[in-house]
Amino acid sequence: xxNASSPVPVASICLAALLVAGCRKDAGPARWDVDxxxxxxxxxFTLGDLIADSLLVTGPGGNVSLLYRSTLFSVDLDTVLRAxxxxxxxxxAINVPGPIDFPAGAGIVNDNDVTRFDFDDLELxxxxxxxxxxxxxxxxxxxxxxxxxxxxxxxxxxGGGNTLGATVAAGSPASPVLQTQxxxxxxxxxxxxxxxxxxxxxxHTIVAINLDPAGSGAVVTDQDSVNAQVTYSGLIPQYxxxxxxxxxxxxxxxxxxxxxxxxxxxxxxxLDEVTLRMKITNGIGMDxxxxxxxxxxxxxxxxxxxxxxxxxLDGPINLNRAVDLGGAPQPSIYxxxxxxxNSNVDLFVENLPDKLSYSLDLFLNPLGDISNGNDFLxxxxxxxxxLELEVPLRLIADELTLQTxxxxxxxxxxxxxxxxxxxxxxxxxxxxxxxARMEIDIVGxxxxxxxxxxxxxxxxxxxxxxxxxxxxxxxxxxxxxxSAAQVDRLYExxxxxxxxxxxxxxxxxxxxxxxxxxxxxxxxxxxxxxxNGDD
Amino acid sequence: xxxxxxxxxxxxxxxxxxxxxxxxSLPLxxxxxxxxxxxxxxxxxxxxxxNSNALYNELPIGLLQGDFLERDLRERSQDGLTGRxxxxxxxxxxxxxxGADSLFGRPGWRPMVRxxxxxxxxxxxxxxxxxxxxxxxxxxxDSTARVGPSAHVTMRYQSVGFGVQDARSGSFLRLxxxxxxxxxxxxxxxxxxxxxxxxxxxxxxxxxxxxxxDTAGSELGRNNGLGMSLSGRWVSRxxxxxxxxxxxxxxxxxxxxxxxxxxxRIRRDTVIAFEGFNVANILDLDGVxxxxxxxxxxxxxxxxxxxxxxxxPFRAALGVNAFLGERWQGGVEIEQRxxxxxxxxxxxxxxxxxxxxxxxxxxxxxxxxxxxxxGLSARMRIGxxxxxxxxxxxxxxxAMGRTRGVGAMAALAVGF
Numbered sequence: 039x040x041n042a043s044s045p046v047p048v049a050s051i052c053l054a055a056l057l058v059a060g061c062r063k064d065a066g067p068a069r070w071d072v073d074x075x076x077x078x079x080x081x082x083f084t085l086g087d088l089i090a091d092s093l094l095v096t097g098p099g100g101n102v103s104l105l106y107r108s109t110l111f112s113v114d115l116d117t118v119l120r121a122x123x124x125x126x127x128x129x130x131a132i133n134v135p136g137p138i139d140f141p142a143g144a145g146i147v148n149d150n151d152v153t154r155f156d157f158d159d160l161e162l163x164x165x166x167x168x169x170x171x172x173x174x175x176x177x178x179x180x181x182x183x184x185x186x187x188x189x190x191x192x193x194x195x196x197g198g199g200n201t202l203g204a205t206v207a208a209g210s211p212a213s214p215v216l217q218t219q220x221x222x223x224x225x226x227x228x229x230x231x232x233x234x235x236x237x238x239x240x241x242h243t244i245v246a247i248n249l250d251p252a253g254s255g256a257v258v259t260d261q262d263s264v265n266a267q268v269t270y271s272g273l274i275p276q277y278x279x280x281x282x283x284x285x286x287x288x289x290x291x292x293x294x295x296x297x298x299x300x301x302x303x304x305x306x307x308x309l310d311e312v313t314l315r316m317k318i319t320n321g322i323g324m325d326x327x328x329x330x331x332x333x334x335x336x337x338x339x340x341x342x343x344x345x346x347x348x349x350x351l352d353g354p355i356n357l358n359r360a361v362d363l364g365g366a367p368q369p370s371i372y373x374x375x376x377x378x379x380n381s382n383v384d385l386f387v388e389n390l391p392d393k394l395s396y397s398l399d400l401f402l403n404p405l406g407d408i409s410n411g412n413d414f415l416x417x418x419x420x421x422x423x424x425l426e427l428e429v430p431l432r433l434i435a436d437e438l439t440l441q442t443x444x445x446x447x448x449x450x451x452x453x454x455x456x457x458x459x460x461x462x463x464x465x466x467x468x469x470x471x472x473x474a475r476m477e478i479d480i481v482g483x484x485x486x487x488x489x490x491x492x493x494x495x496x497x498x499x500x501x502x503x504x505x506x507x508x509x510x511x512x513x514x515x516x517x518x519x520x521s522a523a524q525v526d527r528l529y530e531x532x533x534x535x536x537x538x539x540x541x542x543x544x545x546x547x548x549x550x551x552x553x554x555x556x557x558x559x560x561x562x563x564x565x566x567x568x569x570n571g572d573d
Numbered sequence: 574x575x576x577x578x579x580x581x582x583x584x585x586x587x588x589x590x591x592x593x594x595x596x597x598s599l600p601l602x603x604x605x606x607x608x609x610x611x612x613x614x615x616x617x618x619x620x621x622x623x624n625s626n627a628l629y630n631e632l633p634i635g636l637l638q639g640d641f642l643e644r645d646l647r648e649r650s651q652d653g654l655t656g657r658x659x660x661x662x663x664x665x666x667x668x669x670x671x672g673a674d675s676l677f678g679r680p681g682w683r684p685m686v687r688x689x690x691x692x693x694x695x696x697x698x699x700x701x702x703x704x705x706x707x708x709x710x711x712x713x714x715d716s717t718a719r720v721g722p723s724a725h726v727t728m729r730y731q732s733v734g735f736g737v738q739d740a741r742s743g744s745f746l747r748l749x750x751x752x753x754x755x756x757x758x759x760x761x762x763x764x765x766x767x768x769x770x771x772x773x774x775x776x777x778x779x780x781x782x783x784x785x786x787d788t789a790g791s792e793l794g795r796n797n798g799l800g801m802s803l804s805g806r807w808v809s810r811x812x813x814x815x816x817x818x819x820x821x822x823x824x825x826x827x828x829x830x831x832x833x834x835x836x837x838r839i840r841r842d843t844v845i846a847f848e849g850f851n852v853a854n855i856l857d858l859d860g861v862x863x864x865x866x867x868x869x870x871x872x873x874x875x876x877x878x879x880x881x882x883x884x885x886p887f888r889a890a891l892g893v894n895a896f897l898g899e900r901w902q903g904g905v906e907i908e909q910r911x912x913x914x915x916x917x918x919x920x921x922x923x924x925x926x927x928x929x930x931x932x933x934x935x936x937x938x939x940x941x942x943x944x945x946x947x948g949l950s951a952r953m954r955i956g957x958x959x960x961x962x963x964x965x966x967x968x969x970x971x972a973m974g975r976t977r978g979v980g981a982m983a984a985l986a987v988g989f
Contacts, residue, residue: 068641069641070707076768081852564711564772569706
């Protein structure tokens with residue numbers, strides 16, 4: 039079922055019959071222009087509309103502060119420990135021409151050996167795997183089925199047993215037969231001290247390949263062979279213990295995005311007080327020293343960079359190792375507070391950065407193997423530096439410019455639309471200690487300016503009392519005319535770019551913003567509208 | 574010609590009033606129409622009659638042609654608004670057959686069958702309704718547009734009817750089965766729309782009903798409802814001195830249509846103060862829709878559905894027609910129709926035979942949807958059995974856009 043066919047006021051339903059009668063012919067509907075005057079939208083603007091509620095903290099008296107948390111950098115398991123895929127070969131053949139007649143059950147390969155893993159500078163004594171697989175692939179060119187076993191005396195599987203076996207059918211040099219057996223290594227514990235418990239990164243292994251005891255034996259020449267290939271793949275540690283080496287990791291220069299000031303595209307912000315808390319968490323069982331090379335606030339819009347100055351940039355940050363609780367790490371935490379008194383953090387923030395740039399060196403085990411090979415890490419272990427920025431919104435705004443884009447979903451099409459021209463009227467009741475003016479442009483898909491929409495009037499500031507707080511709201515009226523050409527632009531994929539330029543009412547003192555401050559806005563439209571113009 | 578001959582001609586004529594009940598045309602004439610010379614008669618007729626007491630013809634013509642209606646055109650009709658404005662039209666066509674005499678063995682009784690298609694509109698509207706629709710609400714800034722009381726009905730339907738005609742008097746009775754094609758109507762008893770300065774508030778005080786047949790479709794042949802109607806005429810003959818005259822009572826399409834369950838309706842008795850759509854965040858206006866759905870929701874104009882039974886736009890008339898000489902006839906009729914905006918309409922008619930094959934007539938009417946109208950009509954016999962009729966309900970309307978009312982009728986009849 040279709041409902042009413044026109045958005046014109048309800049009274050039109052009476053004459054609609056005449057329109058229906060007149061419009062039903064092939065000539066199409068008649069059109070005429072009318073002048074409409076109507077309210078469009080109402081809204082109440084608060085700080086929560088500008089800054090997410092999750093970033094706002096209200097203190098005593100309604101004072102509002104900005105509390106922003108961001109991760110500066112993090113170092114996780116991959117950086118410290120990598121377990122590459124590893125493959126070992128175990129060939130089995132006779133070293134005389136032959137032929138030699140082997141009875142059933144005779145052994146061809148019997149190799150009591152070790153597997154050495156390449157963990158770079160790490161010397162691991164124990165490794166518990168979170169994920170991974172072990173594949174045993176037998177290739178048989180002997181005319182008897184073969185039975186192969188691969189034992190890991192230094193491994194404990196969750197289900198018990200530490201042997202992987204496979205039987206491969208008889209083959210020949212011309213047509214070898216392959217058989218593969220795969221076993222999941224999740225939860226497996228490797229003792230990497232080797233068979234004599236005095237080594238590291240070493241896993242005791244035993245490979246044995248025999249002629250099938252249930253078979254009839256085989257005649258073997260030096261052309262015949264049976265090979266075993268063992269592959270460890272996809273190894274992800276859940277836990278590792280050993281000595282992680284003494285080395286230096288260089289991090290950066292790197293940049294991390296900061297979206298806090300994205301909507302601000304111009305002007306200056308003078309903040310009365312800024313506090314930046316740096317919190318570094320070490321979840322790795324290893325001493326770490328951080329030498330912070332630089333920490334910069336980068337404003338890519340203005341091209342301005344501000345280097346943070348503080349004692350932490352002059353000397354190293356020593357992080358204690360985490361404590362192994364036997365199932366999870368207990369991280370060590372380092373904290374430092376930067377404020378106006380000990381740093382230039384206010385200038386750092388007032389640069390309105392959209393990126394933070396940093397570089398640092400991580401010294402692992404700077405004092406050597408002081409744990410006697412008991413460094414550890416868990417899958418969850420990480421080294422993370424967090425920044426917590428707290429800014430009481432007590433400020434001086436000077437031409438502080440916020441920008442937003444709005445695509446208005448208008449009825450009709452570029453070829454035919456009812457809305458011809460209009461006059462937007464904004465009625466503002468401002469309870470902020472900020473005055474503002476608006477700039478409206480119509481921009482294209484590439485943000486190039488197509489049309490400027492002239493705005494008459496400004497938003498007056500609320501009346502500020504002697505205590506610096508707003509005593510009364512002030513009403514203002516703004517008008518913006520939309521010509522027919524500008525309306526056409528909106529139908530050509532144009533959209534509004536709205537800039538609001540703020541100035542605090544008193545440029546001589548910082549004014550505190552309260553959570554009770556609000557701005558009431560109503561927008562009305564006087565427009566020339568063509569009935570049936572959207573058809 | 575003596576009085577006896579006049580009476581004889583009158584009786585022979587069978588009927589003295591027009592068969593075109595919706596359109597004031599010509600009566601049958603005993604010399605031109607040769608009423609006694611045929612057993613069967615088939616008639617095809619089409620007509621359009623538009624009238625208004627306020628709107629100049631140029632406005633509905635522009636609407637019909639899909640023109641852009643310039644402001645001065647709309648202003649001319651606005652200047653003619655009377656406070657009690659009405660307009661309407663009647664558009665129809667039908668084919669009828671009247672059979673041989675002595676139906677059921679009764680002398681003078683003839684069977685009749687009629688197939689018809691009809692579309693009507695009637696409306697009355699306040700001055701402010703017209704201004705609001707054709708000029709918008711901006712001229713009402715800081716004032717109230719009172720668009721009620723206003724009402725309209727538009728209806729399209731087809732019918733097939735079977736009846737009996739008394740050939741001697743012209744009286745008949747016919748029962749029609751009616752198929753409803755489409756219908757919509759409104760009754761705005763009160764609608765005060767206040768526009769605050771700068772458009773900061775639209776305040777609507779509304780008491781109105783709206784009905785419509787199934788909106789899924791209304792094309793010709795669509796069955797959105799079924800009904801029945803009764804049409805008839807009763808003719809009583811008298812003499813005033815030596816002048817014969819008839820008293821005639823006519824009713825047409827007295828009946829109903831029951832529109833199906835998909836018919837829609839809405840009743841609003843409410844006061845709405847609209848200050849704009851409330852948006853949560855003015856900085857996030859993407860996708861704000863200035864469209865129909867939001868307005869319908871805001872003003873509560875969503876329909877409910879259900880069967881509706883409506884009366885047909887029937888017509889009732891009383892008239893007198895007299896033979897004023899051998900060649901002249903004259904009469905007066907008062908009629909009323911069941912359509913909003915239609916007030917009793919009085920029509921004076923006269924006709925004169927020209928030779929033996931042609932009949933010319935004129936009528937002067939006042940009321941209905943409009944004001945004073947002057948119509949002309951002519952009928953000519955072609956050969957012995959074919960009769961062609963042309964008429965207009967308002968002569969100036971054919972040539973002048975800046976007059977009110979226009980209409981035309983064409984009919985072709987064959988007797989055999």
